[in-house]
Amino acid sequence: MSVREFVVLGTASQVPTRHRNHNGYLLRWDGEGILFDPGEGTQRQMLRAGVAAHDLHRICVTHFHGDHSLGLAGVIQRINLDRVPHPVTAHYPASGQRFFDRLRYSTAYRETVGITEEPVSGEAAVLAETPGYRLEARRLSHPVESYGYLLVEPDRLRMLPERLAAHGITGPDVGRIQKAGELRGVTLADVSETRRGQRVAFVMDTRLCEGVTALAEGCDLLVIESTFLDEDAQLAADHGHLTAGQAAAVARDAGVRHLVLTHFSQRYTDPEEFARQARAAGFEGELTVARDLDRVTVPKRR
Helix, strand or coil, rough: CCCCCEEEEEECCCCCCCCCCCCCCEEEEEEEEEECCCCHHHHHHHHCCCCHHHCCCECCCEEEEHHHHHHHHHHHHHHHHHCCCCCEEECEHHHHHHHHHHHHHHCCCCCCCCCCCCCCCCCCCEEEECCEEEEEEEEECCCCCCCCEEEEEECCEEEEEHHHHHHCCCCCHHHHHHHHHEEEEEEEHHHEEECCCCCCEECCCCCCCCCHHHHHHCCEEEEEEECCCCHHHHHHHHHHHHHHHHHHHHHHHHHHCCCEEEEECCCCCHHHHHHHHHHCCCCCCEEEECCCEEEECCCCCC
C-alpha cells in the first residue's frame, strides 16, 4: 500500500531550542522520499524518526541559510556511508552553488553514491516529471535567493460503473473505451470523470509574494513557515518571513485542505498562539502546529 506522509524532523528557525531541532522534513510519496531543508542535526533526527538514508531519493534546499542547510554535509556523507543503491538528486538555488560544494565536500569521505546536482534558477521551473508526480519550484522573497517547492500528482480518469452499465459497457469493452476514447458512439467522457491529482507544497523563509500564492493554490497539504506571531509583523517583513496570520490567510484564500505551520522563532513559548492566530485569520481546514517528529498524513483524494 502506498504511503503519503510528511515527517517533521525539526521545527525551529534560526536558533534551536530544547524541544525544537533545526529544520528538516521528509515527504514520503509512494516509495520515494524527498528531504527538504536539512538543517543542523537532521541526521540524528532521521534516526529518531525511523528515516534511513535509503529512504532518500531527492534533497530540496530552499535557500542557503544555516538552519536550512548545515545538515547537508552529514546527510550526504551518510548516503555514501550506507551505499544507497539508487540515484539521489539535489535541488537548490543555483546562486548558492559554492555553499552546496562546501557542504558536500566539507570533510574527507569515500564517495560511493552518485548525487546528481540540479540547481534551480529563474522565477519558476519544472524540476522533474515522473509517472507519479511533477516537481516544481517558485521563487520566493527573502534576503538571499530562496525557492519553494510543489509536488503535483497527474490527474487521472475514474471510470464510473453506473454509467458504464447504463451504456452496456462491460468486461473487455471497458479497456477498449479507455484506450480508444470512444466505443459504439459512447465517449470516454460519458462514462468517466477526472480525478484531480494531489498537491503538496513546501514554503519556507519568505515574505508574502506571488510565489507563495502560486505554490499554495489548491493544495491538499501546505507546509509553510510562520516564524512570527502577528504582533511582530514588521519584524517578519524586515527579515523576510511570514506571521501565523499571514500564512493562514494564504491557505484560506488558496483553498488549502490541511495547513502545517512550522519554523518558529525561539522568542515564543506557547505554540497554541500560532493556532489561535491562524483560526482568527479565517482558516477553517485541518490545522497542525508542527512539533518535532510529527507525522502528517497527506489528505485522501476528494
